[in-house]
Amino acid sequence: MNIGLLVILGVTSMGVYGVALAGWSSNNKYSLLGGLRASAQMVSYEIALGLSLVGVLIQSSSFSLRTIVEAQGGRFLGIIPRWNIFHGQFIGFFIYLMAAYAETNRIPFDLPEAETELVAGYHTEYSAMKFAMFFMAEYANMITVACLATILFFGGWNGPLFGPPLVRALLPLVWFVAKIFCFLFLYIWVRGTLPRFRYDQLMSFGWKFLLPLAIANLVVTAVAVAW
């Protein structure tokens, strides 16, 4: 059953409903606007997200995440690991990162929940545990994005193995968690650093820049693999 990556994309697509329904059911115009903007943003960037993953798929010829990681074992010239980011998906990685930041509604794409603009947007009317659930969902989404980024572009659990057999068995887990930690660090670092996009800038960036770039990345990867 070769559909690992598609299941993740499917669950991501279903996440849009939570935001849209929360915004609308709050019965207040700020929440409605925030909810609709958030869902439109998520749906638009899902396309670029999916296309950026297709480059990786073409190189690995499989939807299964385990196969994709195993294809990234080994090294070039003995030093550079054969991660997909060094193996031709450099631009694909950055497209994925930007699309994922927009999918998870994080700065610089977090206008829908901007505290200063929309009175907190779609989760205005939610407090205590329900608000906590929104934020747990957002952080879970961030962790999922970090996991996918390491699996698809950074070699997943591949890393130098050393020591006795017990250590060797546990070391891949350590490498995986370390890489995820780096991505979460990057998420929070970017949040503290960048200002946010205005909504029209955000949408035009997604449709007029990221999508054509993702398609171009796909075409170049396909041609390179076919040769």
Place this chain on the structure above:
Amino acid sequence: MSFHLILFLAFGAVCVGGAVNLLAQRHPINSALSLIAVMAALAGEYLLLGAEFVAAVQVIIYAGAVMVLFVFVIMLLNAGVEEETKGSRVAVLLGVPGILIGGVLMAWVVLQHSGTDAVPIDALPGPPTTIAQLLFHDFLLPFEVTSVLILIAIMGAVVLASKPESAAGKVD
């Protein structure tokens, strides 16, 4: 009663229940959510047939994008609860016998063919590579023509939604 049959009946029940709920609900947003449940149950049915790629794509595209647009429209148009209308006697006079006749016909057709085997899991293309071969090699022309069809639909929507020329007055 194999597990396969139990799962089939379970997904089928969710599908039919969702469809009936879609008709029975009075607020359109509840109907839209029931339709999402129907899509998800159909994806389960595809999975039971062994068509895993189609199941995943059903969730991503149908339940995850098309239904989002439906829900957007309901929210933006602020479609309210259905209004109560008096029933129509003609509908009952023609409808009830009509449904009975339709039901009997379907039961007759199903019983006619009840001796044949169920579709085995391998019968349909499952893995993405097989589907890719079919889409991009054997059925390339219908595939490309379908994308042109979608382009025409998009252009039609843009034209219908654009403001008429006379309303775009001069700015001065």
